[in-house]
Amino acid sequence: MKWIRKIAGMQSSILGINERNLGFIYPNNARKNYKYADDKYLTKNILHSHQIACPLTYAMIDAIGKIEQAWQATCEWNELVIKPSKGAGGKGIMILKKKNDQWFSQSKPVSEQDIFTHIANIIFGIYSFGDSDVALIEEYIRPHDIFYQIFPEGVPDIRVILLKGVPLMGMLRMPTSRSDGKANLHQGGLGIGIDMKTGRLKEAYDGEKHITCHPDTKHPITGLTLPHWDEIIRMSLKAAMKFPLHYLGVDLVIDQRKGPMVMELNVRPGLGIQLANREGLKDAIYRAKQENLLN
Amino acid sequence: MGVGSPQTFGIYFQNPLESMLKKQVVWQNEYVMKENKSLRAIAIALIMLPILIILVRIHKNGGFTALGGDYKYIINYEFNFQSDALYKITTFLPVNNRRQEIHLHNSGHMSAGSVFLDGPNKLIQWRGSSDDANISCQFEFRGKPVAYLIRGSLTYEPRFSGDLEEYLSATQFIQSDDPRIRELATELSGQKTRLVEIIQAFYDFVYQIPSSSSSEFTDALMALDRREASCNGKSRLFVSLCRSMGIPARVVGGLILEETAKKTSHSWIEILIEDTWVPFDALNGYFASLPAHYLELYRGDHFLITRNKDLMFDYLYVIKKDRVYDYPVFAVLNIWQLMDDAGIAHDMFKMLLLLPFGAFLVAVFKNVIGFKTYGVFLPVLISLSLLETGLVPGLLLFTIIIAVVVLVNFPLTQWHIQYNAKISLMLIAVVITALLAIQILHTTGWLVASAPLFFPIIILTIISERMARKIEEEGTRNATELYVTTLLVTVLIYFVLSSEFIQHFVLTFPEIILTIAGINLLLGKWIGLRVMEYYRFLNVTSS
Numbered sequence: 001m002k003w004i005r006k007i008a009g010m011q012s013s014i015l016g017i018n019e020r021n022l023g024f025i026y027p028n029n030a031r032k033n034y035k036y037a038d039d040k041y042l043t044k045n046i047l048h049s050h051q052i053a054c055p056l057t058y059a060m061i062d063a064i065g066k067i068e069q070a071w072q073a074t075c076e077w078n079e080l081v082i083k084p085s086k087g088a089g090g091k092g093i094m095i096l097k098k099k100n101d102q103w104f105s106q107s108k109p110v111s112e113q114d115i116f117t118h119i120a121n122i123i124f125g126i127y128s129f130g131d132s133d134v135a136l137i138e139e140y141i142r143p144h145d146i147f148y149q150i151f152p153e154g155v156p157d158i159r160v161i162l163l164k165g166v167p168l169m170g171m172l173r174m175p176t177s178r179s180d181g182k183a184n185l186h187q188g189g190l191g192i193g194i195d196m197k198t199g200r201l202k203e204a205y206d207g208e209k210h211i212t213c214h215p216d217t218k219h220p221i222t223g224l225t226l227p228h229w230d231e232i233i234r235m236s237l238k239a240a241m242k243f244p245l246h247y248l249g250v251d252l253v254i255d256q257r258k259g260p261m262v263m264e265l266n267v268r269p270g271l272g273i274q275l276a277n278r279e280g281l282k283d284a285i286y287r288a289k290q291e292n293l294l295n
Numbered sequence: 296m297g298v299g300s301p302q303t304f305g306i307y308f309q310n311p312l313e314s315m316l317k318k319q320v321v322w323q324n325e326y327v328m329k330e331n332k333s334l335r336a337i338a339i340a341l342i343m344l345p346i347l348i349i350l351v352r353i354h355k356n357g358g359f360t361a362l363g364g365d366y367k368y369i370i371n372y373e374f375n376f377q378s379d380a381l382y383k384i385t386t387f388l389p390v391n392n393r394r395q396e397i398h399l400h401n402s403g404h405m406s407a408g409s410v411f412l413d414g415p416n417k418l419i420q421w422r423g424s425s426d427d428a429n430i431s432c433q434f435e436f437r438g439k440p441v442a443y444l445i446r447g448s449l450t451y452e453p454r455f456s457g458d459l460e461e462y463l464s465a466t467q468f469i470q471s472d473d474p475r476i477r478e479l480a481t482e483l484s485g486q487k488t489r490l491v492e493i494i495q496a497f498y499d500f501v502y503q504i505p506s507s508s509s510s511e512f513t514d515a516l517m518a519l520d521r522r523e524a525s526c527n528g529k530s531r532l533f534v535s536l537c538r539s540m541g542i543p544a545r546v547v548g549g550l551i552l553e554e555t556a557k558k559t560s561h562s563w564i565e566i567l568i569e570d571t572w573v574p575f576d577a578l579n580g581y582f583a584s585l586p587a588h589y590l591e592l593y594r595g596d597h598f599l600i601t602r603n604k605d606l607m608f609d610y611l612y613v614i615k616k617d618r619v620y621d622y623p624v625f626a627v628l629n630i631w632q633l634m635d636d637a638g639i640a641h642d643m644f645k646m647l648l649l650l651p652f653g654a655f656l657v658a659v660f661k662n663v664i665g666f667k668t669y670g671v672f673l674p675v676l677i678s679l680s681l682l683e684t685g686l687v688p689g690l691l692l693f694t695i696i697i698a699v700v701v702l703v704n705f706p707l708t709q710w711h712i713q714y715n716a717k718i719s720l721m722l723i724a725v726v727i728t729a730l731l732a733i734q735i736l737h738t739t740g741w742l743v744a745s746a747p748l749f750f751p752i753i754i755l756t757i758i759s760e761r762m763a764r765k766i767e768e769e770g771t772r773n774a775t776e777l778y779v780t781t782l783l784v785t786v787l788i789y790f791v792l793s794s795e796f797i798q799h800f801v802l803t804f805p806e807i808i809l810t811i812a813g814i815n816l817l818l819g820k821w822i823g824l825r826v827m828e829y830y831r832f833l834n835v836t837s838s
Contacts, residue, residue: 006836011824014832018662019822091769117711126714126767187769210834271828274835 013280015271020281024163028246029267036243037265041085041134050242052235053261055081055253056139067119070137071112079140082119084127090184092127094118095140095155106180141261144227144254150219151175156183158194158226158252158260160236161269161281165246166293167236168284170194171276172201172226177216190214191276192221199229205275232260239265334816341813345806348627352804356622368552369400369615370590372432374600377607378425384602385420387592389434389549394441395591400433408432416593436552437619442584443573445491451484453541454567462543462567468514468596469531469546471538476515480539490542494566494575497536501529501577526578530562531596533577543567546596547574552588554616560599563589621803630802641802646679648801648808649792653678655811656791658818660784665827668781669761676754677781678789686789690782692732693755697778699728700759704766718760725759 015024036042047054058080059070074080077098084092096103096115103110121127122135147156154175161168172192179188185207193202201224203210212222226232236250239262249269254260274280288294353359374384388410389397408421408430421430454463465472483496505523507513513521513528515535524532530546537544548562563576563585574585592599602608618631626632630644653675660666660674668674681689703724707717758781765774791797801807824832 007829009836010829010832014824014828014835016822016824016828017665018825022820022822114711117713121714124714126764205834271832274832278835280832280835 010280013283014274015281017271020268020271024247025268028164029248030244033244034267037245037248037267038088039086040083040264041136043265044136046242047239047262050238052238052242053258055141055261055263057136058139059137060085060134061119061123061137062134064120064123067116067123071115071119074137077139079142081138081140082115082122083136083138084122085134085136086128086131087122087133088128090182090187092118092122097140141253141263142256144256146224146227147174147254150214150221151217153177154179154183155253157263158232158254159266159269159273160232160250160252161248161273162236162240162250163247163285163288164294165237165240166288167196167233168281168288169273169277169279170196171273174204174214174221176206176214185270185272185276190221191272193273193277193279194226196233199226199232200224201226202277205272210278226254228254228260235260235262331820334820338813338816341816342810343813345804345809348625348806349804352622352625355624366437366588367617367619368436368438368588368590369617370434370436370550370552371613371615372430373611373613374430375609376428376602378428379605381422381424382428382603382606383420383422384430384600384606384608385418386432386600387548387597388417388419388432389436389590389592390415390417392591394439394585394589396437398435400435414595416595416597436590438552438587438589440585440587441574443568443571445494445568445573445583447489447491449490449568450488451490451493451540451542454543455541459543459567462545463538463541465535465538466596469535469538470515471535473516473535475519476532476535477539479519480536483536484540490568493540494537494542494568495582497533498575498577498582501533501536502580504529504532506578526576527562529577530564533564533575534596537564537566545572545594547591547594548597548599549592550590550612550614551579552590552614552616554614556611556613558611560592560612561589565594628805630805644802645798648805649679649798650675651808651811652797652801653788653792655815655818656788657784658815660787662818662821663823663825665825666780666784667777668784669758669765669777673754673758673761674781674785674788677758677785678792680754681785681789682793686786688736690786692729693758693782695732696725696728696755696759697762699724700763701766701771701774704763708767718763721759721763725755729755 036046041057041060044054044057058074058077061067061070079095079097082094082096087093094105094115096105096110098104103112103115105114119135122133125132127133141155143155150156151174156172156174158170158172160170170193172194173183173185174190174192175183176188176190183189185191185205188207190204190206190211192204194200195202201221203212204214204221205211206215213220232252232254235252239250240246240248243265245265245267247267249266251263251266252260253263271281285294372386376382376384388399389395391397407423408419410417410419412418419432470476479500480497483500484493485496487493487496504518506529507523507525511525513524513531515528515531518524518528518532527546527548534544534546544564544566546562547565548560551561561578563574563578563581565572565574567573573583574589575582576585576589600610618635621631623629623632630648633639634641634644654671657668657671657674661668661671677689677693683689684692700721703721704717707720712720762774762778765777
């Protein structure tokens, strides 16, 4: 009996992949509009045109022959990020830092040849399901101090899921030593639930259990309040309004100097956010309906 | 905690787009609802229609019987003779029993003979006077294989019942009272107390007697003396051994059916175990079993044809093998017939029809249970190719080749080899491994490595590419996990698809794929939690 109640409870509150796809993604996002989220170059153009802050693009490379020229133009910067425009799940992202005219990627020295190979791989489509792609060279985001104190590596980001312009749930993703600088949950990062009203951090989920401190630094997480939270929600809403995507995840970062920026959009936001928040998305939707935010 | 206050979400509520957006949302919801209604009707029609057709076909074809392009045989007795005076020729006609189904063809010649019963047997006799004549007699046979399991707990006890007298006593050719037979039987049975062990000992002894190529007459003692025997000698010896120990047994005679014209008949034996006559053929190695193509003509120690001696006589059994078309009435598409008429290989149709069935199973594993696999088609294609290679050799080959790809991937990534060139290099590694495997399999003779292996190798290169990419993107561990779940799903599908019943069912009732299409439509609209999601999200509501 206890188990039957448990299963029935899960059915009524948790959003599974099948229902997410059929009930939310397909009816709310026309297939032809996926490109506005899947192609980061397109996303950024639209964000720019609506004055929604996002990392600066130093260069866009769409052909092997243009690599060298574009690279020369970006050499004035000492920190930058190379990413595939259509990559998913943080794949193919290379973070480069220059020290004494030598480039380093995750504290390993890399030659210009290595960088060119990586850009060529991006253009060939290795990170975008075989479609040809373009490589973006972008401004490096220096995470806000609050993140630096918790764990000094990688770039944490904030995911806000919105349905028809209503923010349903939010999650902070933190890298760990296990996740190799990446913040994705399935790569060993932490998912930390966020109180949507206040921006206060809830417990962190490490893939197996809920914890209150960062596993590497033991720095407490639960109870901290995210800076610029109102701004983050405002930016998510604005992004949700400007794109023809009515169920989407907005990924934001908080730069130390520039504040919140929209990194990318996701039409198929993962369901792990429910674990991070210890709450089912269907419960969140139900509550939004009760408050007349959704109809 | 609330989702938000109007204060926080002020932007949203002031936005002039709001009403427009709401309209669109409402319209979309209505559209989805409407689509669902017609979709459900179509799905149910797709599911029910083929089932109805199948039920009608089963009904119109006389009920549900065997499946699977069984064979039937048309047997023709052809007797030619010359006679100066009267002739009298008697032979057996088969009767229906649990193993065989007989249809007599009432040809003109046949009605000339008179049919009568003698105990369990049915005979036909032709008499008359003619210089030169030929008689033919035709019937149709459909058989089933049988196999019995003899209970090990059954203890040996000699039976002396009067009813069984006929099956326990010695005869002229079955000399079960001869001291040598008795001695041999006692020696073979030794201290054994269980019936099955004693029968096994007799069977083994008779089985290892070299078989003579001729089918000349041999009685039980001759078979024992010569250490060489044809089927009838072996049968008589086997029966005599049983009878000498008080185990009821009898000789059975008939024909082994194959597409040919022949003179050779065959005999085997039956032993009464509890209340069942269980067949044994100690020449061809069937212990308590018989295959489908054994035609039983008579029970008891008889000769198949008896005739007056002064006849110049020749005979031939002409046997034709034909496929039995299952459920031919109302068959929209009779695949068995199509295969025979167009000369298309059985395997091609089998693969064609199993493909959607397998893809459906993958969809169930993924959407209902929540397994992750490399694509939808790969597990189906791999399991179909396993049908050709066999489960263990196929899986071994797959794993070796995947391992090679994983090993090759490491240095290639280290050297920053560009992607397209890398894939090409991996394919070369796959082909070399496959060639080596074929060479090894060929020289060791473990497996006939030929055409069937080619198909899996193409699939291997596909899965290798996917695997290599996965390693690149998510690391070896994730890629290997995905490989293992893919294999798991593959093996599960293999067990379903390798079922002969399912293979024959889809070939006989190909319309069933419409039912699968209908179920797929419903599955594609199913929004329930996947089984594995219950596990994944267990923590969400635990507090």
